[in-house]
Amino acid sequence: MQQTPFQPLKEEKAPWSLLTQVSWLTVAVTLISLLSYGLWYESQIAQVNRSAAQAQALTLATTLATAAETAVITRDSGALEALLINMRNAPDLVQLAVFDPQGKPRAVVDVTPERAAKLNFELGPQAPPATPAIQLELVGEGDSGSIQVWAPIQVGTLAGWTRVTVNRQGEAQARALVRQQTIVSALLTSAFTSMALFVLMRNRLRPVAQCADFAQGMARNFGSALAVPVRSREVAQLQQALNGASQQLEKQYHDILERNERLDAIFALSSDGLVVFTERGELAYANPAFSTMSSVPTQPGQTCAALDAALALQCENPADYQSATVHNTDHVFTFVLVRPVRRVLRREHRVNERGQMVLYFRDITAESDVARMKSEFLTTAAHELRTPMVSIFGFVELLLKRKYTEEAQRSMLDVIYRQSKRLTTMVTELLDLARIEARAGLDFSLSEQALAPLIEQACEAVAVPQESHTLVVELPDIALCANYDADKMRQALENVLSNAIKYSPAGGEVRVSVVHGPAGQEPPWLGIAVQDQGIGMTPEQFEHAFERFYRADASGNIPGTGLGLSLVKEIVEIHGGRVELQSRPGEGTKVILWLKSATPRSAHAKT
Numbered sequence: 001m002q003q004t005p006f007q008p009l010k011e012e013k014a015p016w017s018l019l020t021q022v023s024w025l026t027v028a029v030t031l032i033s034l035l036s037y038g039l040w041y042e043s044q045i046a047q048v049n050r051s052a053a054q055a056q057a058l059t060l061a062t063t064l065a066t067a068a069e070t071a072v073i074t075r076d077s078g079a080l081e082a083l084l085i086n087m088r089n090a091p092d093l094v095q096l097a098v099f100d101p102q103g104k105p106r107a108v109v110d111v112t113p114e115r116a117a118k119l120n121f122e123l124g125p126q127a128p129p130a131t132p133a134i135q136l137e138l139v140g141e142g143d144s145g146s147i148q149v150w151a152p153i154q155v156g157t158l159a160g161w162t163r164v165t166v167n168r169q170g171e172a173q174a175r176a177l178v179r180q181q182t183i184v185s186a187l188l189t190s191a192f193t194s195m196a197l198f199v200l201m202r203n204r205l206r207p208v209a210q211c212a213d214f215a216q217g218m219a220r221n222f223g224s225a226l227a228v229p230v231r232s233r234e235v236a237q238l239q240q241a242l243n244g245a246s247q248q249l250e251k252q253y254h255d256i257l258e259r260n261e262r263l264d265a266i267f268a269l270s271s272d273g274l275v276v277f278t279e280r281g282e283l284a285y286a287n288p289a290f291s292t293m294s295s296v297p298t299q300p301g302q303t304c305a306a307l308d309a310a311l312a313l314q315c316e317n318p319a320d321y322q323s324a325t326v327h328n329t330d331h332v333f334t335f336v337l338v339r340p341v342r343r344v345l346r347r348e349h350r351v352n353e354r355g356q357m358v359l360y361f362r363d364i365t366a367e368s369d370v371a372r373m374k375s376e377f378l379t380t381a382a383h384e385l386r387t388p389m390v391s392i393f394g395f396v397e398l399l400l401k402r403k404y405t406e407e408a409q410r411s412m413l414d415v416i417y418r419q420s421k422r423l424t425t426m427v428t429e430l431l432d433l434a435r436i437e438a439r440a441g442l443d444f445s446l447s448e449q450a451l452a453p454l455i456e457q458a459c460e461a462v463a464v465p466q467e468s469h470t471l472v473v474e475l476p477d478i479a480l481c482a483n484y485d486a487d488k489m490r491q492a493l494e495n496v497l498s499n500a501i502k503y504s505p506a507g508g509e510v511r512v513s514v515v516h517g518p519a520g521q522e523p524p525w526l527g528i529a530v531q532d533q534g535i536g537m538t539p540e541q542f543e544h545a546f547e548r549f550y551r552a553d554a555s556g557n558i559p560g561t562g563l564g565l566s567l568v569k570e571i572v573e574i575h576g577g578r579v580e581l582q583s584r585p586g587e588g589t590k591v592i593l594w595l596k597s598a599t600p601r602s603a604h605a606k607t
Contacts, residue, residue: 022201030186030193035182038181038182045175054136058134061151062134063087064083068098069153069159080107081109084097088111092166094146094165096162097120097126101158104125105123133152134150137149145168147167149163207239271363274289274358275290276356276359277304277359282302294337294343295340296314304357308321311335314339315336324349324359326355332346332347334346342365344363344368347360348362444485446483448481448483451528454489455512458490459497462497462501464510474511474512474513483596488571491571499591500531500534503535503589504534504588508532508533511530513531517597523598525596527594529590531588534588536587536588538585542581546579576595577593
């Protein structure tokens with residue numbers, strides 16, 4: 001965990017200076033403020049122009065209605081046209097018209113932008129207001145629209161209508177003028193403001209840049225002092241703080257360097273694994289011992305979840321692996337790694353106040369193996385070896401201390417013989433089982449052989465009570481072959497046959513046959529099935545059938561060591577096969593030793 005001097009952070013793109021940021025901010029605020037005011041002022045001017053245009057149109061329509069009363073009553077069209085032509089000089093005027101009460105044109109004059117009057121004879125009937133009152137209408141949208149005012153001509157009753165149409169170009173011109181003035185004012189004001197601000201702040205911010213350069217160099221020049229022109233209280237405080245930090249940083253750096261050197265030596269020489277994660281959950285350190293004991297690759301920045309996932313994949317039971325979290329720091333977790341070699345590891349972890357996590361791994365494989373072997377040996381010696389030894393000891397003691405008839409002595413010697421044979425068988429099977437496990441099949445000699453000779457030899461070697469049991473052997477018509485070790489498989493089959501006879505105390509048929517596995521499997525499977533008509537097993541007994549020293553008959557009436565099926569399972573599985581067990585209480589038991597067939601599929605089709 002060697003600590004290196006602090007290095008300045010390298011940024012991909014340098015940020016803008018404070019002076020540039022303030023200048024641009026000032027320009028932006030000024031522009032937004034002036035433009036906002038200009039828009040508001042523009043709307044106010046437009047509103048004033050619109051109100052003036054509407055007032056002008058109302059006045060002109062009322063005046064026209066009053067002036068046209070005589071001409072309307074006398075129906076003098078020439079007088080009406082002359083009146084309209086004489087009123088054409090009103091600003092922004094578009095059209096003057098006089099209508100009868102139903103809206104039929106009496107006289108219409110269009111006014112051009114040059115104030116020229118032109119009689120309009122093409123205007124059709126219009127729809128005047130429903131009530132005889134002055135009515136103002138806005139026609140069209142925005143600045144391209146117009147204002148129309150209808151005014152009634154009343155001489156006692158409604159004699160006709162006048163209509164004045166005024167465009168809104170004045171409003172549009174006022175808007176454009178205000179907009180232009182606003183933009184020019186905003187640009188000029190922003191330019192002058194930014195220039196003044198730049199000149200004012202440049203000298204004030206120069207000491208800040210010097211402070212930044214000093215702070216960047218503090219990692220290389222511990223204990224150095226900063227001297228800058230002090231033009232403000234803030235700069236003076238910054239200078240004082242940086243000088244104090246420089247002195248303190250020098251002291252802390254040397255303390256950390258010395259401490260890390262000691263920790264590096266301890267962690268590197270430790271036989272226990274240590275892994276450290278930062279508060280962000282990223283790997284900061286892993287000592288060599290952890291990599292050796294776990295073979296899990298580690299790299300800086302690796303997450304704790306990724307390390308847990310890699311460890312879980314190496315475990316004997318990945319689903320049982322428990323991740324290290326901030327909530328289970330008081331839990332000591334033990335797990336078994338199967339790769340690259342089998343190891344039993346114990347993990348503890350702690351989380352400090354900053355959220356950094358430290359994982360501690362200890363290899364307890366040797367301790368676990370010793371404890372397991374000790375427990376198994378004590379259980380075996382106390383439970384299984386005690387019974388025959390006590391029996392032998394008791395009868396020998398009686399023979400030494402008392403005198404018995406020849407018949408009684410023979411009976412006692414017979415018991416001693418049977419118990420000695422049972423003890424010898426148990427020790428032999430234990431040695432066989434231990435040797436097979438230790439060698440892991442290295443002493444097996446596998447070759448392609450027919451199954452029929454194996455079955456025949458195993459059946460001949462087993463003593464079958466002819467008076468109570470019947471041994472039926474069903475061999476196939478053709479030679480079915482598999483890869484197996486003849487001696488080991490014969491030993492396994494003899495154990496199965498012996499169990500079938502022992503656990504059929506009432507006698508009955510023991511049938512040996514060859515069965516085929518399900519179709520479609522490659523390579524095909526062949527099974528040696530042994531079916532008895534014995535006592536069978538309950539579901540609870542069935543679950544423990546392959547455990548060492550477990551016996552379905554706990555009464556002791558049926559001789560045995562409880563190692564037979566364990567030995568059979570080890571032998572068959574080393575051959576790459578499996579043992580299938582089918583049993584029901586009172587209906588007997590069927591054991592099938594499955595092996596991968598070496599017989600061509602065409603031969604199976606003939607059977």
